Amino acid sequence: xTGSGAGPxxxxxxxxxxxxxxxxxxxxxxxxxxxxxxxxxxxxITLRFGGVEAIKNISFDIREGEIRAIIGPNGAGKSSxxxxxxxxxxxxxxxxxFRGAKRPPMKPFQVARLxxxxxxxNIALFEGMSVLDxxxxxxxxxxxxxxxxxxxxxxxxxxxxxxxxxxxERVIDFLEIQHIRKTPVGRLPYGLKKRVELARALAAxxxxxxLDEPMAGMNVEEKExxxxxxxxxxxxxxxxxALIEHDMGVVxxxxxxxxxxxxxxxxxxxTPDEVRGNQDVIDAYLGVAHD
Amino acid sequence: MITVPRLSESVASIxxxxxxxxxxxxxxxxxxxxxxxxxxxxxxxxxxxxIEALALGLLSLGLAVGEHVAIVGRNRPALYWSMVAVQCxxxxxxxxxxxxxxxxxxxxxxxxxxxxxxxxxxxxxxxxADVHERLPGLRQVIYLDGRGLRxxxxxxxxxxxxxxxxxxxxxxxxxxxxxxxxxxxxxxDTCVMLYTSGTTGRPKGVVLSNxxxxxxxxxxxxxxxxxxGDEILAYLPMAWVGDFIFSIGQAYWTGFCVNCxxxxxxxxxxxxxxxxxxxxxxxxxxxxxxxxxxIRMEDAGRLKKWLFDRFMAVARRVGPALLxxxxxxxVDRLKYRLGEVLIYGPLKNTLGFSRVRVGYTAGEAIGPEIxxxxxxxxxxxxxxxxxTEASVFITQQPDGEVRSDTVGVPSPGVxxxxxxxxxxxxxxxxxxxxxxxxxxxxxxxKDAEGWVATGDAxxxxxxxxxxxxxxxxxxxxxxxxxxxxxxxxIENKLKFFPNILEAVVFGAGREMCSAFINIDxxxxxxxxxxxxxxxxxxxxxxxxxxxxxxxxxxxxxxxxSVAGDEMLxxxxxxxxxxxxxxxxxxxxxxxxxxxxxxxxxSDKFADLIAAIYDGKPEIYTETxxxxxxxxxxxxxxxxxxxxxxxxxxxxRVAA
Numbered sequence: 021x022t023g024s025g026a027g028p029x030x031x032x033x034x035x036x037x038x039x040x041x042x043x044x045x046x047x048x049x050x051x052x053x054x055x056x057x058x059x060x061x062x063x064x065i066t067l068r069f070g071g072v073e074a075i076k077n078i079s080f081d082i083r084e085g086e087i088r089a090i091i092g093p094n095g096a097g098k099s100s101x102x103x104x105x106x107x108x109x110x111x112x113x114x115x116x117x118f119r120g121a122k123r124p125p126m127k128p129f130q131v132a133r134l135x136x137x138x139x140x141x142n143i144a145l146f147e148g149m150s151v152l153d154x155x156x157x158x159x160x161x162x163x164x165x166x167x168x169x170x171x172x173x174x175x176x177x178x179x180x181x182x183x184x185x186x187x188x189e190r191v192i193d194f195l196e197i198q199h200i201r202k203t204p205v206g207r208l209p210y211g212l213k214k215r216v217e218l219a220r221a222l223a224a225x226x227x228x229x230x231l232d233e234p235m236a237g238m239n240v241e242e243k244e245x246x247x248x249x250x251x252x253x254x255x256x257x258x259x260x261x262a263l264i265e266h267d268m269g270v271v272x273x274x275x276x277x278x279x280x281x282x283x284x285x286x287x288x289x290x291t292p293d294e295v296r297g298n299q300d301v302i303d304a305y306l307g308v309a310h311d
Numbered sequence: 312m313i314t315v316p317r318l319s320e321s322v323a324s325i326x327x328x329x330x331x332x333x334x335x336x337x338x339x340x341x342x343x344x345x346x347x348x349x350x351x352x353x354x355x356x357x358x359x360x361x362i363e364a365l366a367l368g369l370l371s372l373g374l375a376v377g378e379h380v381a382i383v384g385r386n387r388p389a390l391y392w393s394m395v396a397v398q399c400x401x402x403x404x405x406x407x408x409x410x411x412x413x414x415x416x417x418x419x420x421x422x423x424x425x426x427x428x429x430x431x432x433x434x435x436x437x438x439x440a441d442v443h444e445r446l447p448g449l450r451q452v453i454y455l456d457g458r459g460l461r462x463x464x465x466x467x468x469x470x471x472x473x474x475x476x477x478x479x480x481x482x483x484x485x486x487x488x489x490x491x492x493x494x495x496x497x498x499x500d501t502c503v504m505l506y507t508s509g510t511t512g513r514p515k516g517v518v519l520s521n522x523x524x525x526x527x528x529x530x531x532x533x534x535x536x537x538x539x540g541d542e543i544l545a546y547l548p549m550a551w552v553g554d555f556i557f558s559i560g561q562a563y564w565t566g567f568c569v570n571c572x573x574x575x576x577x578x579x580x581x582x583x584x585x586x587x588x589x590x591x592x593x594x595x596x597x598x599x600x601x602x603x604x605x606i607r608m609e610d611a612g613r614l615k616k617w618l619f620d621r622f623m624a625v626a627r628r629v630g631p632a633l634l635x636x637x638x639x640x641x642v643d644r645l646k647y648r649l650g651e652v653l654i655y656g657p658l659k660n661t662l663g664f665s666r667v668r669v670g671y672t673a674g675e676a677i678g679p680e681i682x683x684x685x686x687x688x689x690x691x692x693x694x695x696x697x698x699t700e701a702s703v704f705i706t707q708q709p710d711g712e713v714r715s716d717t718v719g720v721p722s723p724g725v726x727x728x729x730x731x732x733x734x735x736x737x738x739x740x741x742x743x744x745x746x747x748x749x750x751x752x753x754x755x756x757k758d759a760e761g762w763v764a765t766g767d768a769x770x771x772x773x774x775x776x777x778x779x780x781x782x783x784x785x786x787x788x789x790x791x792x793x794x795x796x797x798x799x800x801i802e803n804k805l806k807f808f809p810n811i812l813e814a815v816v817f818g819a820g821r822e823m824c825s826a827f828i829n830i831d832x833x834x835x836x837x838x839x840x841x842x843x844x845x846x847x848x849x850x851x852x853x854x855x856x857x858x859x860x861x862x863x864x865x866x867x868x869x870x871x872s873v874a875g876d877e878m879l880x881x882x883x884x885x886x887x888x889x890x891x892x893x894x895x896x897x898x899x900x901x902x903x904x905x906x907x908x909x910x911x912x913s914d915k916f917a918d919l920i921a922a923i924y925d926g927k928p929e930i931y932t933e934t935x936x937x938x939x940x941x942x943x944x945x946x947x948x949x950x951x952x953x954x955x956x957x958x959x960x961x962x963r964v965a966a
Contacts, residue, residue, distance in 0.1 A: 251459075
C-alpha cells in the first residue's frame, strides 16, 4: 500500500479525456475535476531534531488539482511534514521536487513567491488589524511599487493597490466574510478567524495551498462550512490543497488521496477507501487487540 | 424638470412603464447592488437592456405566453429584472420565499406549473433539484451565482448570464416576437402572482394585474410625495407583496433607486451607507435596533449615558409634536436643536436613518414605546395596514396624524366597510383578480361587488376616522362566561416588553385565559450576563426562576392594563408558562412572515395546555424540532407553570 507515484497501470489512455486515465497519470475524477500531473514530489524525506527522528524516509507526491490529506495520531510528524513542504524545515535527507525541478533550501518568502501559501494550526493573524488589511497582506508578494510611491499613493502604487483590492474583495465574497470586512480580527470568534486565515492564503493566488488542521477546535456547523469552502476553493480556482486533519470523517469526505503517518513513518497511502481498509491504519487509530 | 405621467391609463403595464422610464430617467440610477465592496449602479437604460436580453433569452428557451416562471433568491437586481423580463416575454413571474423548505417550493411550483425557475444560488438550486423529478412541467433551472454548481448535471441547468447571452445572440430573430408580446400586455393582464404566507392551510396564489400594481403604486406614491432621487433598501423577502410594490411598482412609477445589500449579514452596514429616504421595516426590525441601542448605551461612559438619558427625555416630550408640526415652546425647541446636534443626529446616522423622509412599519402591531422612540428622534415613522389581496395598501397614516394605536385612514381610492360581525371589508383598484386555480376561495373572499373580507376585526374611530384593528376576526371569540376574547390584543401587549419575543394566548370557550411565552434571547441573555447568571442553553435560561419572576411581573402589568378596558377585562392571563423552544416557521408554528399559527400550536402543545387548565405546577414534555437543513430532532424539558397576578374586575365580582 506504499508508493503511489504512478497512476493505475494497464489501461491505454483514451483519446477523449473522460473519466479514467490521462497521460502521465492525470485523470478526471468521478465528480468531473481534472487531476493533473505531479506538482510536488517528496522523495525519501528524513527529518531529525537532534536525536529525534520526526520523519523517517517518507516519499509521496501531490498532484495538480487534488486534495491531499496527511493524517495520523498525535506526534506522528504531520506538522513537521507540512513544514518540510512549505520549506520552513530543511530535511537532513531526501529531496523536494516542485513542478518538475528539485527545490533548493529556501527562505519562507521565496517559497511564497513559488506559489505556496499556508494557514497555521494556531491562527497567525494580525489581531489589531481589520479583516480587509489582514487579507491584503496576502497580496504582498504581488506588490512591486517602491516605498516612496506607496507612501504618496501615486502612479504604479495606486494601480497596484486597486488591482490587489479587487482580487481581495473577490476572495472576501467567496468566503462570505463581507460583514466583517472592517472588523478588527481580535474581535472575531475562532471559526471566523480560521476563515480569515484561509482568505489571506487564498489572496496570494497559490498553486499549492497548505492547511494545518483547518477544522481544529470547530463545532460541527463550522466544520461543515469550512469543508464546503475547501471543496469550493479546489473546484472554483483549481487550487491544489494539502491538508493535515485530525477529524477522520472530514478527511475521508474531502480528500482525493490520503497519506497516513504514525511515529514518523508512512503506514498508508491511497484513496480514502483504500486507507480505511488498511490494517496498519486501523491498528494505529484503534489500537491492536492483544489476546 | 422631469414630468411624471399623470394618468395611469397612459401606461398599460409595467414593461410599458419601463420603456417610459428609459425616456424619462435614462442615465439615472435604477438599481444598485454592493458587490466586491463597491456599490455597482445600473441606470434605467442599462436596466431595460438587461431585461430585454433576459426576456429574449427566455424566448430562446421556449417560454410560451401565460406560462409561469418562479423566482427564488435573496434581493438582487438581476432577480428584480427577472420579474419584469418574464412579463415582457409573455410569462407570469412567481416570486417565492427564499427560506421556504423544499416541500413548500414543490407545492408552489406544482400548483402554478412553473416551466422555469430562476434561482439565486446553489442553496436554491439544491432545493429545486430535490423536488425536480416530481415536477414534469419544470423544464429549466436558471441560476445567478454559479458558485459550487460546476459539478452539477447541466442538462436542465443554465446560468443567468448564458440565458442573457443567448438572448443577445438571437436578438435579430426573436425581437419581433418579444416586441409583439410586450406590446400586447394590457392593464388586465397578470403582472405577478404571489403566494400568501398562509396562516391557515395551503398557500394561495394571488393574481395581481398590471392595473392593480400601477394604480396602487401611483396612489401610494402620491400620498407620500415620493419622487425620483429617493433611495430605498430592498432587503425584505421578494415573495412578499410589499417588496414587489416598493421595489418594482413604486420604483417604476416614481423612478427612484432600489439598493440591494451585499448579503443578509451586511444589511445594517449597507443601510448606513445608503441612508435611504424611504424605508420600510416590520416592527421586529425596529424593535431589534432599539434593543441593540439600549444595550450598547448601558456600556457607554457616564457622561454619554447622562447626555443620552437627558436628551431622550426632551425628545420624548416634544419630538413627536415637532414632527407633527404642533406648537412647541421656544426653550424646548432650543433644547431639541441641541439634542439633534449631540444625540439624535449621530444616533440616526448610526442607525442609517439620517435621510429617512417616510418610514413605514406594518405586518404586526408595534409597541408604543418603540414607535415613539423613533418618532421622537424626528424619524417620520408611520403605520399602514394592508394585505397581499389589496396590493398592500388598505389604510395608511397621513403625515401629521400618526399614532401608535391606529393604522390610519383609507388609502386613496380605497373604500372601507365594517360588517356587523366587526370584520373589516374593503374595495379598491388594488383588489386582486383571483386566487389561482381556486375559485372557491376567491368567491369566499371577494364578493360580486368587489368587496374583500380582510379577516380582521376592527372599528373606525369616531372623530379621527382612523381604523383600529383588534384582532383576526376568526380568533376573536367568547370565553365560557360569554365575555369577549381577543388573543392578539393581549399578545401584542405582552410582546411590547423587550424580554418577550412571542406570546400565544388561549382562552376561547374557557373559564380563564392562559399564555405561552417565548423569551427574547438577545434581551434576556444580556440581562443574565449583567447579573452573572450562568446558563447552558436557551431552554435552561427560559426556565430560570428569576426569568420566570420577571415574565410574571410583565404578565401582571398587562393584566392591570387589560383590566382597565371594559370590553376585554375578561382576557386577563391567569396562568402562563415559558416555552422551552422558540416558535419557528421551520416547525410550522409560524408563517414565513412570522405570524403565529394558533391551530398548529394548540395541537402540537396540547399536553401543555391541558396541564395549565388542570392546575398542575409543572409538566414534562417532548417536542420535535426541525433543523435548518431539514433534519429532525427532539428536545425534552420540564416546564414550570406559573400563576399570574390578576386584577379583580367588576364583571367577575358580579358573576
